[in-house]
Amino acid sequence: MHTTARYSTSQKVVDYLRSNIADGVWKVGEKIPSEHELTRELGVSRTSIRQAIQQFIALGVMESHHGKGTFIVSDEVVVAPGGMGAVSEVECRDVEKVLEFRSILEPKAALLAAQNATDAVVEKLRRHLNDLVASIGDSEEFVRHDLLFHTEISRASGNPLLERSLREVFALTQQDHKKINTIFGFKDGVYYHSLILKAFESRNPQLVHDLMAEHLEQALEQLRA
Numbered sequence: 513m514h515t516t517a518r519y520s521t522s523q524k525v526v527d528y529l530r531s532n533i534a535d536g537v538w539k540v541g542e543k544i545p546s547e548h549e550l551t552r553e554l555g556v557s558r559t560s561i562r563q564a565i566q567q568f569i570a571l572g573v574m575e576s577h578h579g580k581g582t583f584i585v586s587d588e589v590v591v592a593p594g595g596m597g598a599v600s601e602v603e604c605r606d607v608e609k610v611l612e613f614r615s616i617l618e619p620k621a622a623l624l625a626a627q628n629a630t631d632a633v634v635e636k637l638r639r640h641l642n643d644l645v646a647s648i649g650d651s652e653e654f655v656r657h658d659l660l661f662h663t664e665i666s667r668a669s670g671n672p673l674l675e676r677s678l679r680e681v682f683a684l685t686q687q688d689h690k691k692i693n694t695i696f697g698f699k700d701g702v703y704y705h706s707l708i709l710k711a712f713e714s715r716n717p718q719l720v721h722d723l724m725a726e727h728l729e730q731a732l733e734q735l736r737a
Contacts, residue, residue: 521556525564528554533573533587543581544574561716566656567683572675607692610685615728617674618662622708622724625668626717633668634712637661641705648698655689659703665708665724690707692731700730 515536525703532538545553550561565582568574576582625633640661647653682689693701697734711719 521560525550525554525556525560526567529564529568533584536587538584540584540587543583545670563686565663566686571679571683608732610681610689611692611728611732611735613681614678615725615732617678618665618728619721619725621666621669621671621674621678621723623717624674626712626715626720628668628670629715632662634671634709635706636664637709637712640664641702644705645702648702651690651693654701655686655693658693658705659686659689661705679717692735700727700734704730725727 528647529544544550544565547558547561547565551558554561565574566578569576569582573584573586573588574582575585593609640657643658644661645652647657663679663682666675669675704723708723708727709722712721
Protein backbone atom coordinates (compact mmCIF):
# COMPACT_ATOMS: atom_id res chain seq x y z
CA MET A 513 0.00 0.00 0.00
CA HIS A 514 2.83 2.39 0.87
CA THR A 515 4.53 1.66 -2.47
CA THR A 516 1.33 2.40 -4.41
CA ALA A 517 0.86 5.67 -2.54
CA ARG A 518 4.43 6.73 -3.22
CA TYR A 519 4.16 6.06 -6.94
CA SER A 520 0.77 7.80 -7.24
CA THR A 521 2.19 10.90 -5.53
CA SER A 522 5.20 10.86 -7.84
CA GLN A 523 2.94 10.47 -10.89
CA LYS A 524 0.80 13.39 -9.72
CA VAL A 525 3.85 15.66 -9.75
CA VAL A 526 5.08 14.30 -13.11
CA ASP A 527 1.65 14.86 -14.69
CA TYR A 528 1.53 18.41 -13.31
CA LEU A 529 4.97 19.30 -14.69
CA ARG A 530 4.26 17.69 -18.05
CA SER A 531 0.90 19.45 -18.50
CA ASN A 532 2.41 22.87 -17.71
CA ILE A 533 5.03 22.31 -20.41
CA ALA A 534 2.67 20.76 -22.97
CA ASP A 535 0.04 23.51 -22.47
CA GLY A 536 2.63 26.27 -22.85
CA VAL A 537 2.25 27.57 -19.29
CA TRP A 538 6.02 27.11 -18.93
CA LYS A 539 7.84 27.94 -22.16
CA VAL A 540 11.29 26.93 -23.35
CA GLY A 541 13.88 29.17 -21.70
CA GLU A 542 11.70 30.00 -18.70
CA LYS A 543 12.44 29.06 -15.10
CA ILE A 544 9.91 26.85 -13.35
CA PRO A 545 8.71 27.60 -9.79
CA SER A 546 11.08 26.65 -6.98
CA GLU A 547 10.83 23.32 -5.16
CA HIS A 548 9.42 25.18 -2.17
CA GLU A 549 6.70 26.82 -4.29
CA LEU A 550 5.79 23.53 -5.98
CA THR A 551 5.69 21.73 -2.62
CA ARG A 552 3.26 24.32 -1.27
CA GLU A 553 1.12 24.34 -4.43
CA LEU A 554 0.81 20.55 -4.83
CA GLY A 555 0.79 19.56 -1.16
CA VAL A 556 3.46 16.88 -1.57
CA SER A 557 6.92 16.37 -0.11
CA ARG A 558 9.97 18.18 -1.42
CA THR A 559 11.50 14.78 -2.16
CA SER A 560 8.61 13.95 -4.53
CA ILE A 561 9.10 17.30 -6.30
CA ARG A 562 12.85 16.76 -6.63
CA GLN A 563 12.47 13.22 -7.97
CA ALA A 564 9.91 14.30 -10.59
CA ILE A 565 12.08 17.22 -11.74
CA GLN A 566 15.08 14.91 -11.99
CA GLN A 567 13.13 12.67 -14.37
CA PHE A 568 12.58 15.60 -16.73
CA ILE A 569 16.23 16.62 -16.40
CA ALA A 570 17.28 13.07 -17.32
CA LEU A 571 14.98 13.23 -20.36
CA GLY A 572 16.53 16.50 -21.53
CA VAL A 573 13.36 18.53 -20.97
CA MET A 574 14.73 20.57 -18.05
CA GLU A 575 18.12 21.75 -16.87
CA SER A 576 19.05 22.72 -13.33
CA HIS A 577 21.62 25.47 -12.69
CA HIS A 578 23.06 25.77 -9.19
CA GLY A 579 21.95 28.96 -7.50
CA LYS A 580 19.69 29.95 -10.40
CA GLY A 581 16.94 27.32 -10.55
CA THR A 582 15.52 24.84 -13.05
CA PHE A 583 14.75 25.88 -16.62
CA ILE A 584 12.72 24.42 -19.49
CA VAL A 585 15.03 23.52 -22.38
CA SER A 586 12.63 21.45 -24.50
CA ASP A 587 8.87 21.17 -24.87
CA GLU A 588 9.07 17.66 -26.36
CA VAL A 589 7.31 15.90 -23.52
CA VAL A 590 5.70 13.07 -25.49
CA VAL A 591 8.45 10.74 -24.28
CA ALA A 592 8.43 12.03 -20.73
CA PRO A 593 7.73 9.57 -17.89
CA GLY A 594 4.24 8.16 -18.22
CA GLY A 595 3.97 9.34 -21.82
CA MET A 596 3.41 7.23 -24.90
CA GLY A 597 6.24 4.83 -25.51
CA ALA A 598 7.84 5.32 -22.11
CA VAL A 599 9.31 2.31 -20.35
CA SER A 600 6.96 1.38 -17.50
CA GLU A 601 8.03 1.55 -13.87
CA VAL A 602 7.01 -2.08 -13.43
CA GLU A 603 9.46 -3.14 -16.14
CA CYS A 604 12.26 -1.18 -14.49
CA ARG A 605 11.87 -2.22 -10.85
CA ASP A 606 13.98 -5.34 -11.15
CA VAL A 607 17.51 -4.10 -10.49
CA GLU A 608 19.14 -7.02 -12.28
CA LYS A 609 17.05 -6.46 -15.40
CA VAL A 610 17.96 -2.77 -15.37
CA LEU A 611 21.66 -3.63 -15.27
CA GLU A 612 21.25 -6.24 -17.99
CA PHE A 613 19.52 -3.68 -20.22
CA ARG A 614 22.26 -1.13 -19.59
CA SER A 615 25.03 -3.65 -20.23
CA ILE A 616 23.58 -4.36 -23.69
CA LEU A 617 23.22 -0.74 -24.81
CA GLU A 618 25.70 1.40 -22.89
CA PRO A 619 29.05 -0.04 -24.08
CA LYS A 620 28.04 0.63 -27.70
CA ALA A 621 26.72 4.09 -26.78
CA ALA A 622 30.01 4.79 -25.00
CA LEU A 623 32.01 3.65 -28.03
CA LEU A 624 30.06 6.02 -30.30
CA ALA A 625 30.37 8.84 -27.77
CA ALA A 626 34.14 8.40 -27.59
CA GLN A 627 34.38 8.41 -31.38
CA ASN A 628 32.38 11.66 -31.49
CA ALA A 629 33.82 13.22 -28.32
CA THR A 630 34.60 16.93 -28.39
CA ASP A 631 36.52 18.88 -25.77
CA ALA A 632 33.16 20.15 -24.49
CA VAL A 633 31.89 16.59 -23.92
CA VAL A 634 35.07 15.62 -22.06
CA GLU A 635 34.78 18.74 -19.90
CA LYS A 636 31.16 17.90 -18.99
CA LEU A 637 32.18 14.37 -18.02
CA ARG A 638 35.02 15.77 -15.93
CA ARG A 639 32.61 18.11 -14.14
CA HIS A 640 30.13 15.29 -13.47
CA LEU A 641 32.94 13.12 -12.08
CA ASN A 642 34.10 15.93 -9.78
CA ASP A 643 30.52 16.35 -8.53
CA LEU A 644 30.29 12.58 -8.07
CA VAL A 645 33.40 12.51 -5.89
CA ALA A 646 32.16 15.50 -3.90
CA SER A 647 28.89 13.61 -3.22
CA ILE A 648 30.50 10.57 -1.56
CA GLY A 649 28.47 9.83 1.56
CA ASP A 650 25.26 11.32 0.15
CA SER A 651 23.56 8.47 -1.73
CA GLU A 652 20.88 10.62 -3.39
CA GLU A 653 23.35 13.18 -4.78
CA PHE A 654 25.86 10.48 -5.70
CA VAL A 655 23.28 8.62 -7.77
CA ARG A 656 22.13 11.86 -9.40
CA HIS A 657 25.63 12.75 -10.59
CA ASP A 658 26.31 9.12 -11.54
CA LEU A 659 23.31 9.14 -13.88
CA LEU A 660 24.21 12.57 -15.26
CA PHE A 661 27.64 11.17 -16.21
CA HIS A 662 26.01 8.26 -18.04
CA THR A 663 23.34 10.52 -19.56
CA GLU A 664 26.01 12.77 -21.07
CA ILE A 665 27.67 9.73 -22.65
CA SER A 666 24.35 8.59 -24.15
CA ARG A 667 23.75 12.09 -25.54
CA ALA A 668 27.26 12.26 -26.99
CA SER A 669 26.66 8.97 -28.82
CA GLY A 670 24.84 10.99 -31.47
CA ASN A 671 22.21 8.25 -31.78
CA PRO A 672 18.79 9.60 -30.69
CA LEU A 673 17.32 6.12 -30.20
CA LEU A 674 20.11 5.05 -27.86
CA GLU A 675 19.93 8.37 -26.04
CA ARG A 676 16.14 8.28 -25.60
CA SER A 677 16.08 4.64 -24.46
CA LEU A 678 18.78 5.19 -21.86
CA ARG A 679 17.37 8.53 -20.69
CA GLU A 680 13.95 6.94 -20.07
CA VAL A 681 15.45 4.07 -18.12
CA PHE A 682 17.64 6.40 -16.04
CA ALA A 683 14.66 8.62 -15.29
CA LEU A 684 12.43 5.75 -14.19
CA THR A 685 14.97 3.78 -12.16
CA GLN A 686 16.46 6.28 -9.73
CA GLN A 687 15.15 4.32 -6.76
CA ASP A 688 16.69 1.12 -8.16
CA HIS A 689 20.01 2.90 -8.63
CA LYS A 690 19.88 4.04 -5.01
CA LYS A 691 19.51 0.37 -4.08
CA ILE A 692 22.52 -0.39 -6.27
CA ASN A 693 24.48 2.31 -4.45
CA THR A 694 23.43 0.84 -1.10
CA ILE A 695 24.67 -2.59 -2.19
CA PHE A 696 27.95 -1.51 -3.82
CA GLY A 697 28.84 1.68 -1.97
CA PHE A 698 30.73 4.56 -3.56
CA LYS A 699 34.15 3.10 -4.39
CA ASP A 700 33.38 1.18 -7.59
CA GLY A 701 31.44 4.05 -9.14
CA VAL A 702 34.29 6.51 -8.64
CA TYR A 703 36.88 3.94 -9.80
CA TYR A 704 35.20 3.09 -13.11
CA HIS A 705 34.02 6.61 -13.88
CA SER A 706 37.60 7.84 -13.39
CA LEU A 707 38.95 5.22 -15.79
CA ILE A 708 36.24 5.93 -18.36
CA LEU A 709 37.00 9.66 -18.23
CA LYS A 710 40.72 9.01 -18.73
CA ALA A 711 39.91 6.85 -21.76
CA PHE A 712 37.80 9.70 -23.17
CA GLU A 713 40.65 12.14 -22.53
CA SER A 714 43.09 9.88 -24.38
CA ARG A 715 40.60 9.53 -27.26
CA ASN A 716 40.52 5.74 -27.01
CA PRO A 717 37.00 4.60 -28.05
CA GLN A 718 37.68 0.87 -27.72
CA LEU A 719 38.97 1.30 -24.18
CA VAL A 720 35.90 3.39 -23.31
CA HIS A 721 33.70 0.57 -24.66
CA ASP A 722 35.59 -2.12 -22.74
CA LEU A 723 35.60 -0.18 -19.46
CA MET A 724 31.87 0.54 -19.69
CA ALA A 725 31.18 -3.15 -20.38
CA GLU A 726 33.41 -4.18 -17.46
CA HIS A 727 31.80 -1.59 -15.16
CA LEU A 728 28.28 -2.91 -15.76
CA GLU A 729 29.27 -6.58 -15.84
CA GLN A 730 31.08 -6.14 -12.52
CA ALA A 731 27.93 -4.64 -11.02
CA LEU A 732 25.86 -7.56 -12.31
CA GLU A 733 28.30 -10.12 -10.91
CA GLN A 734 28.30 -8.44 -7.50
CA LEU A 735 24.52 -8.28 -7.48
CA ARG A 736 24.18 -11.96 -8.38
CA ALA A 737 26.74 -12.94 -5.77
